[in-house]
Amino acid sequence: GESVGLHLPTLSVQEGDNSIINCAYSNSASDYFIWYKQESGKGPQFIIDIRSNMDKRQGQRVTVLLNKTVKHLSLQIAATQPGDSAVYFCAENKHQAGTALIFGKGTTLSVSS
Amino acid sequence: GAVVSQHPSWVICKSGTSVKIECRSLDFQATTMFWYRQFPKQSLMLMATSNEGSKATYEQGVEKDKFLINHASLTLSTLTVTSAHPEDSSFYICSASPGAGGSYEQYFGPGTRLTVT
Numbered sequence: 001g002e003s004v005g006l007h008l009p010t011l012s013v014q015e016g017d018n019s020i021i022n023c024a025y026s027n028s029a030s031d032y033f034i035w036y037k038q039e040s041g042k043g044p045q046f047i048i049d050i051r052s053n054m055d056k057r058q059g060q061r062v063t064v065l066l067n068k069t070v071k072h073l074s075l076q077i078a079a080t081q082p083g084d085s086a087v088y089f090c091a092e093n094k095h096q097a098g099t100a101l102i103f104g105k106g107t108t109l110s111v112s113s
Numbered sequence: 114g115a116v117v118s119q120h121p122s123w124v125i126c127k128s129g130t131s132v133k134i135e136c137r138s139l140d141f142q143a144t145t146m147f148w149y150r151q152f153p154k155q156s157l158m159l160m161a162t163s164n165e166g167s168k169a170t171y172e173q174g175v176e177k178d179k180f181l182i183n184h185a186s187l188t189l190s191t192l193t194v195t196s197a198h199p200e201d202s203s204f205y206i207c208s209a210s211p212g213a214g215g216s217y218e219q220y221f222g223p224g225t226r227l228t229v230t
Contacts, residue, residue: 046220098210100159103149
């Protein structure tokens with residue numbers, strides 16, 4: 001079936017570096033994309049989202065980029081901190097009532113100080 | 114706002130018994146709730162979608178007679194794992210959405226760790 005996947009299972013960075021986590025999606029019908037952070041033993045925590053009519057969206061220290069031509073999504077974290085260490089998932093769906101999110105495989109971000 | 118709770122947060126049960134997990138939207142009404150399962154070091158896999166007052170829609174490969182879902186009210190959905198086996202041990206996560214007429218965003222619960230011995 002169609003799914004959302006991440007390119008790298010792990011990413012290790014130094015504190016203060018910028019991190020880039022990538023995701024490829026395959027469902028052309030998806031029009032809503034979300035990045036989640038999941039810490040061990042907890043549920044997913046919303047980071048940032050983007051709709052398909054946008055290429056870029058910025059939050060606090062985070063930026064999501066969407067390239068619909070190559071079906072690619074990325075999450076950029078500026079000045080990465082040890083507290084950013086977690087597993088990051090991208091998710092997609094058709095943004096309408098009753099539609100579930102489809103999650104990618106996840107990237108484990110490790111930040112060393 | 115938009116808080117979803119799950120109870121219990123963790124549970125250990127013996128093989129062959131049944132376990133019920135509750136998912137509640139605390140400050141909004143959830144037209145739709147979703148149940149996911151997550152095995153260690155893996156992603157969230159959708160199990161089923163439930164709408165208040167109607168039968169749940171299960172994903173392919175998920176046994177509806179084993180994983181009973183009841184969405185009895187706009188703030189509560191329950192997942193019952195019947196005749197649990199060790200392979201059912203997993204992290205179960207629900208999400209809730211206000212749905213049509215409101216926001217389509219989904220809000221996740223903190224998860225329930227099930228261990229079957």
